[in-house]
Amino acid sequence: MKKKESKITIFILLMILGFLLITQYKLVQSGNKYVSFKDIETLTRKIESKEIENDKLRIKIDDLVSQIGEYEVSIYETGDIESVLKIELEKYKKASGIDALYGPGVVVIVSDGDRQLLDDENPNNLLVHDLDIQALIDDLLNAGAEAIAVNGQRVIPHITEIICNGPTIKINDELYSQPFIIEAIGNRKYLEAAVNAPDKYGFVLKQWGLFLEVNTSIHLELPGYDTKINFEYMKSKEN
Amino acid sequence: MIIAIIGIILGVIVGYYIPITASGVFSIYFSVAILAAIDSLFGGIRANLEERFDSIIFISGFFGNSILAFALAYIGDQLGVPLYYAAVFAFGTRLFNNFSIIRRHMLKRI
Numbered sequence: 420m421k422k423k424e425s426k427i428t429i430f431i432l433l434m435i436l437g438f439l440l441i442t443q444y445k446l447v448q449s450g451n452k453y454v455s456f457k458d459i460e461t462l463t464r465k466i467e468s469k470e471i472e473n474d475k476l477r478i479k480i481d482d483l484v485s486q487i488g489e490y491e492v493s494i495y496e497t498g499d500i501e502s503v504l505k506i507e508l509e510k511y512k513k514a515s516g517i518d519a520l521y522g523p524g525v526v527v528i529v530s531d532g533d534r535q536l537l538d539d540e541n542p543n544n545l546l547v548h549d550l551d552i553q554a555l556i557d558d559l560l561n562a563g564a565e566a567i568a569v570n571g572q573r574v575i576p577h578i579t580e581i582i583c584n585g586p587t588i589k590i591n592d593e594l595y596s597q598p599f600i601i602e603a604i605g606n607r608k609y610l611e612a613a614v615n616a617p618d619k620y621g622f623v624l625k626q627w628g629l630f631l632e633v634n635t636s637i638h639l640e641l642p643g644y645d646t647k648i649n650f651e652y653m654k655s656k657e658n
Numbered sequence: 659m660i661i662a663i664i665g666i667i668l669g670v671i672v673g674y675y676i677p678i679t680a681s682g683v684f685s686i687y688f689s690v691a692i693l694a695a696i697d698s699l700f701g702g703i704r705a706n707l708e709e710r711f712d713s714i715i716f717i718s719g720f721f722g723n724s725i726l727a728f729a730l731a732y733i734g735d736q737l738g739v740p741l742y743y744a745a746v747f748a749f750g751t752r753l754f755n756n757f758s759i760i761r762r763h764m765l766k767r768i
Contacts, residue, residue: 428713429702430665432720436695437669443688445674455735 516575519643520566522604525611525635527555527621530598532628544627547597549583551629554620555601556581562613564603566641570595573644591646598630607635687731690745694723697749700756707763723749 493503512518529552532545556567556574567574569581572591582589587596603610614621614633625631698720705711727745734741 425706425711425713425716426661428717430661432695432717433662433665433699434669434672435720436692436699437666438673439669439688439692439695440666441670441673443685443692446685446688457738 521640524604527601528632534628559603562609564605566604568641690727691724694727
Protein backbone atom coordinates (compact mmCIF):
# COMPACT_ATOMS: atom_id res chain seq x y z
CA MET A 420 0.00 0.00 0.00
CA LYS A 421 2.75 2.41 0.99
CA LYS A 422 4.64 1.56 -2.19
CA LYS A 423 1.60 2.26 -4.37
CA GLU A 424 0.93 5.58 -2.67
CA SER A 425 4.48 6.77 -3.21
CA LYS A 426 4.28 5.72 -6.84
CA ILE A 427 1.19 7.89 -7.33
CA THR A 428 2.84 10.90 -5.71
CA ILE A 429 5.95 10.44 -7.85
CA PHE A 430 3.74 10.15 -10.93
CA ILE A 431 1.85 13.35 -10.15
CA LEU A 432 4.92 15.36 -9.18
CA LEU A 433 6.76 14.31 -12.31
CA MET A 434 3.78 15.34 -14.35
CA ILE A 435 4.02 18.75 -12.75
CA LEU A 436 7.75 18.86 -13.45
CA GLY A 437 7.18 17.93 -17.09
CA PHE A 438 4.53 20.60 -17.33
CA LEU A 439 6.86 23.23 -15.86
CA LEU A 440 9.69 22.12 -18.13
CA ILE A 441 7.65 22.43 -21.29
CA THR A 442 6.20 25.77 -20.19
CA GLN A 443 9.67 27.15 -19.66
CA TYR A 444 10.83 25.60 -22.94
CA LYS A 445 7.97 27.24 -24.84
CA LEU A 446 8.76 30.54 -23.13
CA VAL A 447 12.43 30.42 -24.16
CA GLN A 448 11.63 29.26 -27.67
CA SER A 449 9.08 32.02 -28.17
CA GLY A 450 11.95 34.53 -28.06
CA ASN A 451 10.69 36.39 -25.00
CA LYS A 452 13.63 37.63 -23.02
CA TYR A 453 14.01 38.18 -19.33
CA VAL A 454 13.48 41.87 -18.56
CA SER A 455 13.63 43.20 -15.03
CA PHE A 456 10.85 45.37 -13.62
CA LYS A 457 13.15 48.38 -13.58
CA ASP A 458 13.87 48.06 -17.31
CA ILE A 459 10.17 47.75 -18.04
CA GLU A 460 9.53 50.95 -16.13
CA THR A 461 12.23 52.96 -17.92
CA LEU A 462 11.17 51.62 -21.31
CA THR A 463 7.54 52.49 -20.62
CA ARG A 464 8.54 56.00 -19.70
CA LYS A 465 10.63 56.28 -22.85
CA ILE A 466 7.74 55.14 -25.01
CA GLU A 467 5.44 57.63 -23.32
CA SER A 468 7.78 60.55 -23.97
CA LYS A 469 8.20 59.48 -27.59
CA GLU A 470 4.44 59.35 -27.96
CA ILE A 471 4.11 62.87 -26.60
CA GLU A 472 6.77 63.97 -29.08
CA ASN A 473 4.85 62.29 -31.87
CA ASP A 474 1.68 64.10 -30.86
CA LYS A 475 3.49 67.42 -30.97
CA LEU A 476 4.90 66.65 -34.41
CA ARG A 477 1.45 65.62 -35.60
CA ILE A 478 0.04 68.97 -34.46
CA LYS A 479 2.85 70.68 -36.36
CA ILE A 480 2.01 68.68 -39.47
CA ASP A 481 -1.63 69.70 -39.14
CA ASP A 482 -0.60 73.34 -38.86
CA LEU A 483 1.57 73.16 -41.94
CA VAL A 484 -1.11 71.31 -43.89
CA SER A 485 -3.68 73.95 -42.99
CA GLN A 486 -1.22 76.67 -44.04
CA ILE A 487 -0.71 74.97 -47.40
CA GLY A 488 -4.49 74.71 -47.68
CA GLU A 489 -4.76 78.47 -47.12
CA TYR A 490 -2.23 79.13 -49.87
CA GLU A 491 -4.07 76.80 -52.22
CA VAL A 492 -7.43 78.40 -51.54
CA SER A 493 -5.89 81.80 -52.15
CA ILE A 494 -4.36 80.68 -55.47
CA TYR A 495 -7.66 79.17 -56.51
CA GLU A 496 -9.65 82.27 -55.67
CA THR A 497 -7.39 85.14 -56.71
CA GLY A 498 -4.63 83.52 -58.69
CA ASP A 499 -1.82 84.41 -56.28
CA ILE A 500 -0.91 84.14 -52.62
CA GLU A 501 -0.31 87.83 -52.04
CA SER A 502 -3.28 88.34 -49.73
CA VAL A 503 -2.29 85.46 -47.48
CA LEU A 504 1.29 86.69 -47.30
CA LYS A 505 0.03 90.18 -46.41
CA ILE A 506 -1.93 88.79 -43.47
CA GLU A 507 1.18 86.94 -42.34
CA LEU A 508 3.29 90.07 -42.72
CA GLU A 509 0.86 91.94 -40.48
CA LYS A 510 1.21 89.22 -37.86
CA TYR A 511 5.01 89.40 -37.89
CA LYS A 512 4.97 93.20 -37.82
CA LYS A 513 2.88 93.01 -34.66
CA ALA A 514 5.24 90.48 -33.15
CA SER A 515 8.32 92.50 -34.01
CA GLY A 516 6.98 95.69 -32.43
CA ILE A 517 7.45 97.94 -35.45
CA ASP A 518 3.74 98.73 -35.73
CA ALA A 519 1.86 101.10 -33.47
CA LEU A 520 -0.79 99.20 -31.56
CA TYR A 521 -3.74 99.69 -29.26
CA GLY A 522 -5.51 97.48 -26.79
CA PRO A 523 -6.46 97.03 -23.13
CA GLY A 524 -3.74 96.92 -20.49
CA VAL A 525 -2.17 98.61 -17.50
CA VAL A 526 -0.22 101.79 -16.85
CA VAL A 527 2.45 101.61 -14.16
CA ILE A 528 3.87 104.86 -12.83
CA VAL A 529 7.13 104.67 -10.89
CA SER A 530 9.08 107.47 -9.32
CA ASP A 531 11.50 108.09 -6.46
CA GLY A 532 10.19 107.71 -2.93
CA ASP A 533 9.63 110.77 -0.76
CA ARG A 534 9.90 109.29 2.73
CA GLN A 535 12.60 110.51 5.05
CA LEU A 536 15.86 108.60 5.02
CA LEU A 537 16.77 106.65 8.13
CA ASP A 538 20.10 107.32 9.84
CA ASP A 539 22.99 106.34 7.58
CA GLU A 540 20.57 104.90 5.02
CA ASN A 541 21.79 104.72 1.46
CA PRO A 542 19.73 107.18 -0.64
CA ASN A 543 19.89 104.67 -3.49
CA ASN A 544 17.21 102.75 -1.63
CA LEU A 545 14.67 105.40 -2.59
CA LEU A 546 15.70 105.97 -6.22
CA VAL A 547 14.35 104.31 -9.33
CA HIS A 548 17.12 102.47 -11.17
CA ASP A 549 17.34 101.01 -14.62
CA LEU A 550 17.30 97.53 -13.06
CA ASP A 551 13.98 98.27 -11.37
CA ILE A 552 12.41 99.21 -14.68
CA GLN A 553 13.90 96.12 -16.33
CA ALA A 554 12.56 93.85 -13.57
CA LEU A 555 9.08 95.37 -13.78
CA ILE A 556 9.09 94.82 -17.54
CA ASP A 557 10.17 91.21 -17.05
CA ASP A 558 7.33 90.62 -14.58
CA LEU A 559 4.85 92.08 -17.05
CA LEU A 560 6.21 89.95 -19.90
CA ASN A 561 5.99 86.84 -17.74
CA ALA A 562 2.36 87.68 -16.98
CA GLY A 563 1.60 87.68 -20.70
CA ALA A 564 2.07 91.29 -21.77
CA GLU A 565 1.97 91.45 -25.57
CA ALA A 566 3.45 94.91 -26.03
CA ILE A 567 5.26 97.25 -23.63
CA ALA A 568 6.34 100.86 -23.84
CA VAL A 569 8.23 103.00 -21.33
CA ASN A 570 7.69 106.75 -21.52
CA GLY A 571 6.45 106.37 -25.06
CA GLN A 572 9.39 104.25 -26.19
CA ARG A 573 8.42 100.82 -27.41
CA VAL A 574 10.34 98.06 -25.61
CA ILE A 575 11.40 95.15 -27.81
CA PRO A 576 13.10 92.32 -25.91
CA HIS A 577 16.72 91.81 -27.02
CA ILE A 578 16.82 95.10 -28.93
CA THR A 579 15.70 97.84 -26.55
CA GLU A 580 18.41 98.86 -24.12
CA ILE A 581 17.56 100.31 -20.72
CA ILE A 582 20.69 101.99 -19.37
CA CYS A 583 21.35 103.93 -16.17
CA ASN A 584 22.49 107.43 -16.96
CA GLY A 585 22.89 109.34 -13.70
CA PRO A 586 19.50 110.69 -12.66
CA THR A 587 18.05 109.66 -16.02
CA ILE A 588 17.54 106.40 -17.84
CA LYS A 589 18.38 105.85 -21.49
CA ILE A 590 15.76 103.90 -23.40
CA ASN A 591 16.11 103.33 -27.14
CA ASP A 592 18.85 106.00 -27.21
CA GLU A 593 16.59 108.66 -25.67
CA LEU A 594 17.07 110.04 -22.17
CA TYR A 595 14.16 110.04 -19.75
CA SER A 596 13.86 111.26 -16.19
CA GLN A 597 11.25 110.26 -13.72
CA PRO A 598 8.40 109.58 -13.44
CA PHE A 599 8.65 106.46 -15.54
CA ILE A 600 5.41 105.40 -17.11
CA ILE A 601 5.27 101.79 -18.23
CA GLU A 602 2.38 100.90 -20.48
CA ALA A 603 1.63 97.26 -21.23
CA ILE A 604 -1.04 95.68 -23.41
CA GLY A 605 -2.43 92.35 -22.24
CA ASN A 606 -4.89 90.83 -19.79
CA ARG A 607 -5.49 93.70 -17.36
CA LYS A 608 -6.10 91.57 -14.31
CA TYR A 609 -3.03 89.44 -14.86
CA LEU A 610 -0.80 92.42 -15.51
CA GLU A 611 -2.07 94.29 -12.48
CA ALA A 612 -1.42 91.24 -10.35
CA ALA A 613 2.06 90.88 -11.85
CA VAL A 614 2.96 94.22 -10.28
CA ASN A 615 0.89 94.22 -7.10
CA ALA A 616 1.03 90.62 -5.93
CA PRO A 617 3.21 89.98 -2.85
CA ASP A 618 6.75 88.92 -3.76
CA LYS A 619 6.49 90.53 -7.18
CA TYR A 620 9.05 93.21 -7.90
CA GLY A 621 6.54 96.08 -7.90
CA PHE A 622 5.27 95.08 -4.47
CA VAL A 623 8.84 94.98 -3.13
CA LEU A 624 9.57 98.44 -4.55
CA LYS A 625 6.53 99.79 -2.73
CA GLN A 626 7.79 98.22 0.49
CA TRP A 627 11.07 100.07 0.08
CA GLY A 628 9.10 103.31 -0.07
CA LEU A 629 9.20 104.15 -3.75
CA PHE A 630 6.18 105.67 -5.41
CA LEU A 631 4.43 103.09 -7.59
CA GLU A 632 0.93 103.18 -8.98
CA VAL A 633 -0.88 100.73 -11.24
CA ASN A 634 -3.94 101.71 -13.27
CA THR A 635 -5.82 99.56 -15.70
CA SER A 636 -7.09 100.96 -18.96
CA ILE A 637 -9.37 99.58 -21.64
CA HIS A 638 -7.68 101.55 -24.37
CA LEU A 639 -3.93 102.11 -24.52
CA GLU A 640 -2.10 103.29 -27.59
CA LEU A 641 1.52 102.23 -27.94
CA PRO A 642 3.85 103.70 -30.55
CA GLY A 643 5.86 101.49 -32.85
CA TYR A 644 9.59 101.03 -32.50
CA ASP A 645 11.04 103.80 -34.65
CA THR A 646 14.78 103.67 -33.99
CA LYS A 647 16.77 102.19 -36.84
CA ILE A 648 17.62 98.54 -36.33
CA ASN A 649 21.10 97.59 -37.47
CA PHE A 650 22.37 94.07 -37.30
CA GLU A 651 26.13 94.09 -37.76
CA TYR A 652 27.07 90.56 -36.84
CA MET A 653 23.97 88.46 -37.37
CA LYS A 654 23.66 86.91 -40.80
CA SER A 655 20.76 84.80 -42.02
CA LYS A 656 21.69 81.22 -42.61
CA GLU A 657 21.05 80.07 -46.16
CA ASN A 658 18.56 77.26 -46.55
CA MET B 659 10.94 3.88 -12.75
CA ILE B 660 8.60 3.36 -15.70
CA ILE B 661 5.82 5.20 -13.93
CA ALA B 662 8.19 8.18 -13.48
CA ILE B 663 9.02 8.28 -17.18
CA ILE B 664 5.35 7.99 -18.14
CA GLY B 665 4.56 10.83 -15.73
CA ILE B 666 7.12 13.17 -17.15
CA ILE B 667 6.08 12.42 -20.73
CA LEU B 668 2.42 12.93 -19.89
CA GLY B 669 3.26 16.27 -18.22
CA VAL B 670 5.19 17.40 -21.28
CA ILE B 671 2.35 16.45 -23.63
CA VAL B 672 -0.26 18.18 -21.50
CA GLY B 673 1.91 21.28 -21.16
CA TYR B 674 2.60 21.34 -24.88
CA TYR B 675 -1.02 21.26 -25.93
CA ILE B 676 -2.42 23.55 -23.25
CA PRO B 677 -2.08 27.09 -24.61
CA ILE B 678 -0.57 28.59 -21.47
CA THR B 679 2.50 30.77 -21.82
CA ALA B 680 4.07 32.54 -18.89
CA SER B 681 5.07 36.16 -19.31
CA GLY B 682 8.74 36.77 -20.09
CA VAL B 683 9.08 38.49 -16.73
CA PHE B 684 8.78 35.15 -14.92
CA SER B 685 11.26 33.27 -17.08
CA ILE B 686 14.05 33.37 -14.53
CA TYR B 687 11.75 32.41 -11.65
CA PHE B 688 10.46 29.42 -13.54
CA SER B 689 13.94 28.22 -14.37
CA VAL B 690 15.08 28.21 -10.72
CA ALA B 691 11.83 26.58 -9.64
CA ILE B 692 12.39 23.82 -12.19
CA LEU B 693 15.93 23.36 -10.97
CA ALA B 694 14.64 22.98 -7.40
CA ALA B 695 12.06 20.43 -8.56
CA ILE B 696 14.70 18.39 -10.38
CA ASP B 697 16.83 18.52 -7.25
CA SER B 698 13.99 17.13 -5.13
CA LEU B 699 13.42 14.46 -7.75
CA PHE B 700 17.02 13.27 -7.52
CA GLY B 701 16.77 13.39 -3.73
CA GLY B 702 13.67 11.23 -3.97
CA ILE B 703 15.35 8.66 -6.20
CA ARG B 704 18.29 8.52 -3.85
CA ALA B 705 16.02 8.03 -0.81
CA ASN B 706 14.14 5.34 -2.71
CA LEU B 707 17.37 3.43 -3.37
CA GLU B 708 18.37 3.78 0.28
CA GLU B 709 14.90 2.52 1.15
CA ARG B 710 13.96 5.41 3.38
CA PHE B 711 11.63 7.18 0.98
CA ASP B 712 8.88 9.20 2.64
CA SER B 713 6.28 10.69 0.34
CA ILE B 714 5.46 13.56 2.76
CA ILE B 715 9.10 14.67 2.86
CA PHE B 716 9.31 14.28 -0.89
CA ILE B 717 6.20 16.37 -1.62
CA SER B 718 7.11 19.09 0.89
CA GLY B 719 10.65 19.21 -0.53
CA PHE B 720 9.37 19.39 -4.08
CA PHE B 721 7.07 22.34 -3.46
CA GLY B 722 9.05 23.97 -0.63
CA ASN B 723 12.27 24.12 -2.61
CA SER B 724 10.51 25.43 -5.71
CA ILE B 725 8.72 28.15 -3.76
CA LEU B 726 11.88 29.14 -1.89
CA ALA B 727 13.86 29.34 -5.13
CA PHE B 728 11.07 31.37 -6.71
CA ALA B 729 10.98 33.73 -3.70
CA LEU B 730 14.76 34.11 -3.65
CA ALA B 731 14.81 35.05 -7.32
CA TYR B 732 12.00 37.56 -6.80
CA ILE B 733 13.59 39.20 -3.73
CA GLY B 734 16.92 39.34 -5.53
CA ASP B 735 15.25 41.07 -8.45
CA GLN B 736 13.69 43.65 -6.15
CA LEU B 737 16.95 44.34 -4.30
CA GLY B 738 19.12 44.37 -7.41
CA VAL B 739 21.20 41.42 -6.10
CA PRO B 740 21.10 38.31 -8.29
CA LEU B 741 20.10 36.04 -5.40
CA TYR B 742 18.90 33.30 -7.74
CA TYR B 743 22.56 32.43 -8.22
CA ALA B 744 22.44 31.09 -4.65
CA ALA B 745 19.58 28.76 -5.58
CA VAL B 746 21.25 27.68 -8.82
CA PHE B 747 24.52 27.00 -7.05
CA ALA B 748 23.05 25.13 -4.06
CA PHE B 749 20.63 23.00 -6.05
CA GLY B 750 23.18 22.33 -8.79
CA THR B 751 25.79 21.11 -6.30
CA ARG B 752 23.28 18.88 -4.50
CA LEU B 753 22.03 17.52 -7.77
CA PHE B 754 25.49 16.25 -8.68
CA ASN B 755 26.05 14.89 -5.15
CA ASN B 756 22.78 12.97 -5.26
CA PHE B 757 23.54 11.73 -8.73
CA SER B 758 26.94 10.36 -7.68
CA ILE B 759 25.32 8.50 -4.75
CA ILE B 760 22.59 7.11 -7.04
CA ARG B 761 25.30 5.97 -9.44
CA ARG B 762 27.12 4.12 -6.65
CA HIS B 763 23.93 2.38 -5.54
CA MET B 764 23.16 1.33 -9.10
CA LEU B 765 26.70 0.04 -9.69
CA LYS B 766 26.57 -1.91 -6.40
CA ARG B 767 23.34 -3.60 -7.51
CA ILE B 768 24.84 -4.69 -10.76
